[in-house]
Amino acid sequence: MSRSNLHLEVVVAGDSESVDAPISWVHSTELADPTPYLVGGELILLTGLDMADDKANEKQRQYARRLVKADVRGIGFGIGVKHPSIPEWLVEQCGHYGLPLFSVPAPTPFIAITKEVSRGLTDERQRGFAHLYNDQRQLMRSVHSLYPVSSIVSKLAEIVGGWATLINPAGTVIASSHRFLPVQIGSLGDALTFSVLGEAKFVNVRGYDVAVFHVASPGGDTLGYLIVGRKGLTGSLDHTPVAAAAALLSLAISRSSDANRVLSRLRALMVRRCLEGREKSVRPYAHDLWDGMPAEPLCAMRLVGDMSALEAAQHLVEPFRKSMVKNLNPVVFGMVEDDLWVIVSQSNASEWINQLSRDGSVVLGISSGSTWLDMARARHEAYQAAAEAKTTGAATLQYGQGSGAGALENLVEPSLLRAFADLKLAPLRNVTFNLSTGPHTGQERNDDAGTLSIGAIDVLRTWIEARGKLEEAAFKLEIHRHTMSKYMAQIAKLLSVDLKDPGTVAELWFACRYSRTR
The missing domain is CATH 3.40.1390.20 (HprK N-terminal domain-like)
Incomplete structure (x- = not known):
């Protein structure tokens, strides 16, 4: 006035x-x-x-x-x-x-004052409508972004001057405007219990005016809960944009999940081609999928972990999000057989390794330097490095730099090695050799407790440890060289193998090493 x-x-x-x-x-x-x-x-x-x-x-x-x-x-x-x-x-x-x-x-005249106030109320109401329209327009723009759910949540926090988060029905955070919230989700208690579709509840927690909106699909299914807070007394939070955001989220979540599934499938297909060295067929689509291709020389990474950890790691390399690592070359990535594969420029590899391994929930296997044409070799290196890192407990491992790099026991699950040994040596399981008279079964050995005998698997192990030298193996077992030769011929016949084949001998060595009778 x-x-x-x-x-x-x-x-x-x-x-x-x-x-x-x-x-x-x-x-x-x-x-x-x-x-x-x-x-x-x-x-x-x-x-x-x-x-x-x-x-x-x-x-x-x-x-x-x-x-x-x-x-x-x-x-x-x-x-x-x-x-x-x-x-x-x-x-x-x-x-x-x-x-x-x-x-x-x-x-x-008093009427002049009344008219002045009336004009002020009209102007204020128009400003309120304009402000509301501007808020609605900003939220609508967020719907059309590549990641509408997280965009709506972030924009809503900006509009209300506080924070916002969206959780699914299980209580897991789907999107949040801030990494750390001033209010524990678990402290909201009954505010997260809804009995009416589309219901909203309001509480004041730790000095924050908090609104909780039930987000439901058009079909009536619960999609999650939108929680928004602002520092101040009850009533200081503007509920109008929160209600609008909840309505937009109900539409965006379904659409976003469908679009993300399609995008993930395309990325998985294209990154597989890159790992096979077929980069030329991928390059025309790279800008839409990853915002481009990284520059050579390259480094391939295999990330292993549970799906939630891999999804969190994938968010870091998304080209359309605000990454923690700034001004880096584009990153090619995608899920292949439940692993996240990432291809980066070797000049940026150390920065990406630091970011991707920061929370310790994933295991990284890293290849040596490579070109696009040689990417199949880099894929093999990253795969082997991640397998060894997983078995040794390392968070990250560069190919060829592990303390046990290349050891079969670091690359194969121990239970699988034992199963291999059991099957390979099964014909020798119950065979023993009398050190004076020749081969006997386990039952015959038990009938003559005073006879000095040895298991066929131990004879085979001794021969392999002697690098196939009959004299040295016979000396260790304290038997004659010809007896040792006879025993080895019997073992070869039982196993149906040629002991002169180095590949066969290598397999028998690992079988003896992991045999359950050891």
Whole structure:
């Protein structure tokens, strides 16, 4: 309201809360007690026709107090009609209760004040509509982004001046505006229990005004819960954009999940081609899938872990998100057989390794330097490095740099090695050799407890440890060379193998090493 145009003069400024509070309407009344006819937020205009100049009567002693209790915003007193100035007792009352009071000169009609306030209310309402429209437009733009769910959540937090997070029905965070929230999700308790579709609940936790909106699909299925908070008392959070965001999320989640599945399948297909060395067939689509291709020389990485950890790692290399690593070459990535494969420029490899292994929930196998044409070799190196890292407990491993690099036991599951040994040596399982008379079964050995005997598998192991030299093996077993030769011929016949074949001997060595009879 413009005091310069209306020539108003403030007599009592009032409390700051009363001055800043919005005016709902202007009401002219000469009643000693107008409060029964007020709803709150009004500006009272009067000329004091029934008011004394020097001393308030019985009804007028609590005049200002009653108006304050009725949530009146202030008093405009018209002078020059009955009173040449505002009665002192009214000034004292308004000052005591913090009620704003201003004088209205006789030339200024009350209707002019009413019109001025009305215009102000209209302008304020229009500003509110404009602000609401702007908020809605920003949220709608987020729907059309590549990742609408996270974009809507982040934009909503910006609009309300606080934070926002979306959780699924199991309580897992799907998207959040902040990495760490000031309120624990578990502390919301009953606010996350909904009985009515589309219901909203409001709580105040640790000084934050929090709204929880139930996000449901058009078919009525629960998709999750939108939780938004802002520092302040209950009611300080604007619920209108939160409700709009909840409605948009119900549509975006379904659409986003379908689009992400298609994009993931395309990336998986294309990264597989890259790993096979067919980069030329992928390059025309690289800008849409990964924002381009990394520059040679390259480095291939295999990431192993549970699916949630791999999805979190994939978010770091997304070209359309704000990555923690800035200004790097594009990254080719995709899921292949439940592993996340990442191909980066070798100049940036160390930065990406640091970021991808930071939380310790994934295992990285890293290849040596490579070109696109040689990517099949890099894929093999990254695969082997990740397998060894997983069995040795290392978080990351560069191919060829592990303490046991290339050891078969570091690359094959121990249970599989034992199973291989059991099957390979099964024909020898119950065969023993009498050190003086020749081969016997285990039952025959038990019948003659005084006979010195040895298992066929131990004979084979001794021969392999002697690198196939009969004399050395016979010496260790304290038998004759010809007896040792006879035993080895019997073993070869039982196993149906050629002991002169180095590949066969290598297999038998690992079988003996992991045999359960060892």
